[in-house]
Structures are given as structure tokens and as C-alpha cells.
Amino acid sequence: GQNIDQPTEMTATEGAIVQINCTYQTSGFNGLFWYQQHAGEAPTFLSYNVLDGLEEKGRFSSFLSRSKGYSYLLLKELQMKDSASYLCAVLNDYKLSFGAGTTVTVRA
Amino acid sequence: DVKVTQSSRYLVKRTGEKVFLECVQDMDHENMFWYRQDPGLGLRLIYFSYDVKMKEKGDIPEGYSVSREKKERFSLILESASTNQTSMYLCASRRDRRYSNQPQHFGDGTRLSIL
Numbered sequence: 001g002q003n004i005d006q007p008t009e010m011t012a013t014e015g016a017i018v019q020i021n022c023t024y025q026t027s028g029f030n031g032l033f034w035y036q037q038h039a040g041e042a043p044t045f046l047s048y049n050v051l052d053g054l055e056e057k058g059r060f061s062s063f064l065s066r067s068k069g070y071s072y073l074l075l076k077e078l079q080m081k082d083s084a085s086y087l088c089a090v091l092n093d094y095k096l097s098f099g100a101g102t103t104v105t106v107r108a
Numbered sequence: 109d110v111k112v113t114q115s116s117r118y119l120v121k122r123t124g125e126k127v128f129l130e131c132v133q134d135m136d137h138e139n140m141f142w143y144r145q146d147p148g149l150g151l152r153l154i155y156f157s158y159d160v161k162m163k164e165k166g167d168i169p170e171g172y173s174v175s176r177e178k179k180e181r182f183s184l185i186l187e188s189a190s191t192n193q194t195s196m197y198l199c200a201s202r203r204d205r206r207y208s209n210q211p212q213h214f215g216d217g218t219r220l221s222i223l
Binding site for chain 1: 198213
């Protein structure tokens with residue numbers, strides 16, 4: 001089976017940094033994706049990690065440790081538009097298994 | 109840019125009706141997926157198709173079927189709708205399993221209410 005855990009909610013102030021953790025136990029692993037989903041909209045792709053280490057993409061970075069079954073998404077210089085749900089998903093062959101998502105609220 | 113189009117944003121149907129949700133992608137992707145999204149449960153895979161006329165059950169296929177007669181179109185069918193199928197339904201497509209770093213691209217979703 002697949003088990004993917006992430007916190008339900010996080011709140012942070014505009015301009016701050018927030019780290020969203022994701023732990024997983026899955027029967028197979030072909031990579032880990034992070035998606036952003038604004039309320040009422042489609043999930044959109046943020047990042048992909050398959051090797052251990054940090055991938056940086058502008059204000060967003062994602063880290064993976066395969067031995068620990070652990071990833072995090074780091075959001076820097078938070079903006080109001082970053083208020084959204086962030087979904088951690090593990091790829092196994094064809095299938096993506098998703099965590100329940102973390103709702104991030106950015107306050108002024 | 110990849111475009112995944114779902115036929116309806118909002119749909120209201122009655123218990124026992126047969127319901128069709130349509131999804132079309134314009135990037136010649138091999139793989140297509142149907143999910144439902146419920147609060148606190150995240151996205152759960154209903155069915156997927158890795159090629160035309162091929163289909164595989166996902167994690168929650170009961171009460172659903174699918175059809176993929178053409179590469180660009182993937183239909184989800186609720187054979188006899190029930191109130192517990194009220195949900196947000198999301199369609200996604202992906203290039204091919206050989207390209208594991210290629211993400212799934214999602215449609216805007218259909219919010220389905222069964223009365």
C-alpha cells in the first residue's frame with residue numbers, strides 16, 4: 001500500500017519562509033512530485049525529485065531523501081498569491097499516489 | 109502548453125442516472141487518468157489508461173467504468189449514480205511512463221452533485 005503524510009494546514013506571514021514536509025512509505029518509487037492547487041482550480045506542477053538532494057526553482061525549492069522516505073517543499077519570500085494547497089505525490093510506475101495536501105495561508 | 113479540457117465545470121444529476129464525464133487532451137499523450145478529490149482524502153485514482161482501448165483499475169474503481177476509443181479522449185462513466193459519488197472529478201494526462209520526470213497535467217475539474 002501507499003502511505004503519504006503531510007501536515008493539514010500551515011500559516012505564515014508575507015515575506016517569510018515556509019517548509020512543508022512530506023513523508024512516504026510506498027511499494028515502489030520512480031520520483032516525487034509537488035503540485036500547487038488554488039481553490040477551485042486544477043493542480044499545477046511545481047517540482048520533481050528522483051535523486052537525493054535539493055532542487056531549486058526560483059522562490060521554490062524541493063528536497064528529497066530516499067533512504068528516509070522524506071521530502072520537503074520550501075517556499076521563500078512568501079507572497080499572498082502563494083496561499084494555496086500543496087500536494088505531495090509519489091510516482092510508482094504509471095501511478096501517482098497523493099498525500100491529502102497542505103493548505104498554506106499567507107497573512108499580511 | 110498542454111491543455112486538458114473537461115466537458116463540464118459543474119454537473120447535477122439524480123440518484124440512479126448514468127453519468128458521463130468527458131476529458132480531452134491536445135498533446136498526444138499516451139497516459140490518461142481519472143481522480144476524485146474529497147476534503148481530507150486528497151486525490152484518489154479511479155481508473156487510468158496507458159494507451160488507446162487500454163484501461164486499468166486504480167484505487168477506487170467500484171461504481172465506475174471508463175472508455176478510451178481515441179487517444180485524445182478519456183471518458184468516465186458512473187453506471188448508476190449514488191450520493192456518495194458527489195465529489196470533484198479531475199482528469200489528467202501524461203506523456204508516457206518512459207519519461208518519469210514528465211508531470212501529469214490536470215483539467216480544471218468537474219464538480220458533480222448527485223441528488
